[in-house]
Amino acid sequence: MKPLPSLPPRAWLPAVLLLASLTACKPQSAPPPGGMAGMPPPEVEVVTVAPRGVPLTVEAPGRLQAVRAAEVRARVEGILEGRAYVEGSEVKAGALLFRIDGRALAANLASARANLAKAQAQALIAGQNQERMQALAGSKAISRQDLDQAVAARAQADAEVAAAQAVVARAEIDLSYANVTAPISGRIGRALVSEGALVGKGEATPLANIEQYDPIWVNFSQSSAEFLNLREAQRQGHSVASKAPVKLVLENGREYPHPGKLLFNDLAVDPATGSVGLRAEFPNHDRTLLPGQFVTVRLPVAKVDNAIVVPQRAVQVSPQGQAVMLVGADGKVLPQPVKTGGLSGGDWIISEGLKGGEQVIVNGIQKARPGSPVKAVPAKP
Numbered sequence: 089m090k091p092l093p094s095l096p097p098r099a100w101l102p103a104v105l106l107l108a109s110l111t112a113c114k115p116q117s118a119p120p121p122g123g124m125a126g127m128p129p130p131e132v133e134v135v136t137v138a139p140r141g142v143p144l145t146v147e148a149p150g151r152l153q154a155v156r157a158a159e160v161r162a163r164v165e166g167i168l169e170g171r172a173y174v175e176g177s178e179v180k181a182g183a184l185l186f187r188i189d190g191r192a193l194a195a196n197l198a199s200a201r202a203n204l205a206k207a208q209a210q211a212l213i214a215g216q217n218q219e220r221m222q223a224l225a226g227s228k229a230i231s232r233q234d235l236d237q238a239v240a241a242r243a244q245a246d247a248e249v250a251a252a253q254a255v256v257a258r259a260e261i262d263l264s265y266a267n268v269t270a271p272i273s274g275r276i277g278r279a280l281v282s283e284g285a286l287v288g289k290g291e292a293t294p295l296a297n298i299e300q301y302d303p304i305w306v307n308f309s310q311s312s313a314e315f316l317n318l319r320e321a322q323r324q325g326h327s328v329a330s331k332a333p334v335k336l337v338l339e340n341g342r343e344y345p346h347p348g349k350l351l352f353n354d355l356a357v358d359p360a361t362g363s364v365g366l367r368a369e370f371p372n373h374d375r376t377l378l379p380g381q382f383v384t385v386r387l388p389v390a391k392v393d394n395a396i397v398v399p400q401r402a403v404q405v406s407p408q409g410q411a412v413m414l415v416g417a418d419g420k421v422l423p424q425p426v427k428t429g430g431l432s433g434g435d436w437i438i439s440e441g442l443k444g445g446e447q448v449i450v451n452g453i454q455k456a457r458p459g460s461p462v463k464a465v466p467a468k469p
Contacts, residue, residue, distance in 0.1 A: 129460070132452035133467035134415055135398065138444050142395045142432040143388040145335075150308030150368075154299040154379040158272045160185060161294055162287035164193060164265040168295075175278045179270045179298065186279075186295055188287065190266030197259035204252035211245035218242040274300035275375070301379055302372040306336065306348070308385045309363035315353070334368045335386035335433065336377075343434065346371045350387070386433060396442045397435040402450045403428065412441070413449040413456050415464040421449070421456040 162168070166188040173185050221238035224230045270276070276298045287293040333347030348370035357364055368385060370377065377383075403426065404411050414422045426441030442448075449456050450467045 129419070129463050130452065130455040131463045131465055132415070132449045132456050134447040134449050134464045135402075135467050136445065136447055137396050137398060137438075137442055139394040139396055141391060141393045142397055142435075142437065144390045144392050144437065145386045145388050145431050145433055146310065146314055147337075147431060148308040148310055148366075148385050148387065150306040150383050150385045152301075152377050152379050152381045152383060153305045153307055154274075154301040155303060155305055155369075156272050156274065156300040157379075158270075158274075158298045159294055160268060160271065160276075160296045160298060161292035162186075162188060162265075162268065162281075163292055164188060164262050165286075165288035166190065166192065166266065168281055168283055168285050168287050170283055171279050173276060175276070177276065179273065179276050181270055181273045183270045184267055185270055185276070186268035188266040188268065190263055193259070193263040193266055197256070197263050200252070200256040200259040204249070204256050207245070207248040207252040211242070211249045214238075214242040214245035268295060270298060272298055272300055274298045299379055301377065302375065303369050304372040304377050304379070305351075306368050306370065306383060306385060307365065308368070309358070309361065309365050310387075311363050312357045314389070315364040334370075334388070336368075336370055337384040337386065339382060344370065344377070344383075386431075392430075392432070392437060395432070396438045396444060397432050398438060398442075398448050399435055399450050402448050402453075403436050404453070413453055413458075415447040415449060415456075415462060419461050419464070421458050421460055421462055423458050 169187045169189050171186055173179055173183070179185070218238040218241070221230060221235045225232070225235045276296050279296055280294050281287060287295070334350055335347060336344035338344055348368045351367045351369050353367075354365035366387075368387075398412060402412050404413070409425055410428060411423050411425045414424050416422045424441055424446070427439050428436045429439030430437045447464055449462075449464075452462075456462055
């Protein structure tokens with residue numbers, strides 16, 4: 089078979105143009121059914137609002153504080169021999185924490201007891217001498233001055249015995265300080281001094297810290313105006329602060345599951361801030377709350393009847409004001425301007441804009457465009 093003759097490039101040009109024209113004249117296939125126009129409407133979660141009685145709450149930043157705190161210190165001088173607790177554990181009051189070398193303290197105690205025995209012997213001799221002098225004074229064998237000296241010597245010997253007893257008692261106390269015990273029950277932190285260190289030299293060396301934070305306190309403040317409103321509501325019987333529990337919001341935004349109670353308030357307004365200090369107490373069995381943490385306190389101050397509340401995430405704020413997204417009867421998204429009138433826990437109290445029965449979008453707002461159809465499903469609690 090003979091090979092086909094090669095053609096110059098210009099000879100292929102008419103064929104290529106003819107093929108391109110035939111391709112352009114071929115009818116294009118229609119888009120597959122079920123495209124963008126066939127997609128179902130996006131799903132959003134809604135809540136149906138209705139008037140009901142809710143507590144009006146105020147939020148204030150607070151800081152947690154241990155109910156009791158103690159600093160364990162070395163009260164005698166000596167070498168630290170060992171630690172008898174596990175760092176970060178719970179300890180009971182009176183439990184052994186540290187051991188200090190007590191040999192020198194024991195020697196001091198022995199010396200004090202010897203001095204006491206010596207003073208007691210001298211007091212015995214002085215007492216016997218006084219008795220002899222009294223017998224001789226009865227027969228006029230000695231002068232009155234000799235008898236007075238014998239009585240004074242007996243009194244001096246008794247005083248020396250009392251002083252020696254005090255020295256013995258102090259030496260016993262010092263020896264007991266060689267075993268450092270917990271002053272209170274609570275959770276103890278890390279040891280501040282290691283074994284082998286000289287402690288108590290000229291000062292009470294800090295050894296560890298113990299904090300008792302079950303229950304735990306939270307200190308916060310309210311403006312004087314809010315505090316006056318709270319007092320006025322209490323006098324009129326509308327306050328729910330004594331009935332509804334105090335809530336706590338942690339730094340991660342979660343609400344602490346255990347409610348607390350309001351303890352007291354300061355007796356005066358702070359002139360620097362114009363606020364009144366308050367304190368609440370919360371249970372802390374699982375040690376979730378730690379002293380020093382910053383939290384948010386939700387304090388109920390009054391009860392609002394026939395109020396409409398929506399979750400905070402449902403309210404959108406813009407330069408034009410506040411608004412919520414509703415799902416109308418036709419299944420389309422409808423923006424509704426609203427005004428808020430305070431907080432009730434984690435919800436906004438709506439003062440204007442809603443009457444009840446509306447379906448407010450709480451989740452999926454980013455998919456809800458005004459005028460677009462959506463599928464409304466009840467929001468999960």
